[in-house]
Amino acid sequence: QKNSCVLPEDLKNFYLMTDGFQMTWSVKTDDTPMPLGSMVINSVSKLCRLGGSSVYTLPSAPTLADLEDDTDEEGNGDKPEKPHFDSRSLIFELDPCNGDGRVCLVYKHAEPVVSPDTEIWFLDRALYWHFLTKTFTAYYRLLITHLGLPQWQYAFTSYGVSPQAKQWFNMYKPITINTALLSEDADSFVNKLDPNKVFKSKNKTPVLKKKPPSQPPGSQKSHTSMTSAKTSSLAGNSSRK
Numbered sequence: 001q002k003n004s005c006v007l008p009e010d011l012k013n014f015y016l017m018t019d020g021f022q023m024t025w026s027v028k029t030d031d032t033p034m035p036l037g038s039m040v041i042n043s044v045s046k047l048c049r050l051g052g053s054s055v056y057t058l059p060s061a062p063t064l065a066d067l068e069d070d071t072d073e074e075g076n077g078d079k080p081e082k083p084h085f086d087s088r089s090l091i092f093e094l095d096p097c098n099g100d101g102r103v104c105l106v107y108k109h110a111e112p113v114v115s116p117d118t119e120i121w122f123l124d125r126a127l128y129w130h131f132l133t134k135t136f137t138a139y140y141r142l143l144i145t146h147l148g149l150p151q152w153q154y155a156f157t158s159y160g161v162s163p164q165a166k167q168w169f170n171m172y173k174p175i176t177i178n179t180a181l182l183s184e185d186a187d188s189f190v191n192k193l194d195p196n197k198v199f200k201s202k203n204k205t206p207v208l209k210k211k212p213p214s215q216p217p218g219s220q221k222s223h224t225s226m227t228s229a230k231t232s233s234l235a236g237n238s239s240r241k
Helices: 009-017 136-145 152-156 163-172 179-184 217-240
Strands: 021-029 032-041 090-095 101-107 119-124 129-133
Touching: 009 136, 032 136, 101 152, 119 136, 119 152, 129 136, 129 152, 152 163
Parallel strands: none
Antiparallel strands: 021 032, 032 090, 090 101, 101 119, 119 129
């Protein structure tokens, strides 16, 4: 109501379920946890508008709207039109990105009335805009799939992530950072499963039946002689009858 705009339906449903989202995870180096990943969606109270206030608290201090450069190239061809810091756009901060930039919800057409169409953009530290997604749902999926790695939003810029961040990408998100290699060799990231190796330990070995111990030759002869003696005695008894 304050800014005369309506939240997009997917973001509205998100805030009806939870007032913001924050998740961090760490890696252990030398038995010491080190914070690494961070996924943040600001709460409704922290959904602050950008561009309307002064950058400094001094009198007549410049605002972000004063830094607006009309010479920036507008959307041509596949490039979408960039947001504006002045009254032409409404910009709200979704994620402060730990100081590496800001992910923003942008209403690009605010005059004469605010258009309900929104997009998600990334504002880097040099105040350059980079398009991310058309919907909040698509951005939320990007946030999850990139694991909140440091500076992951810079993967969608022309200059990419820093060398340090690229090392973390190579460790936890190799397919994302090596898209060129993936396009050249489609099988480079395909898991090749060898059932013989995977199920080798689970194959049951046949149980060998134990053979009875072999008897010495002498015992076999005595057993044969006893059997023949019994047979002859039975034959004699039958003849007497």
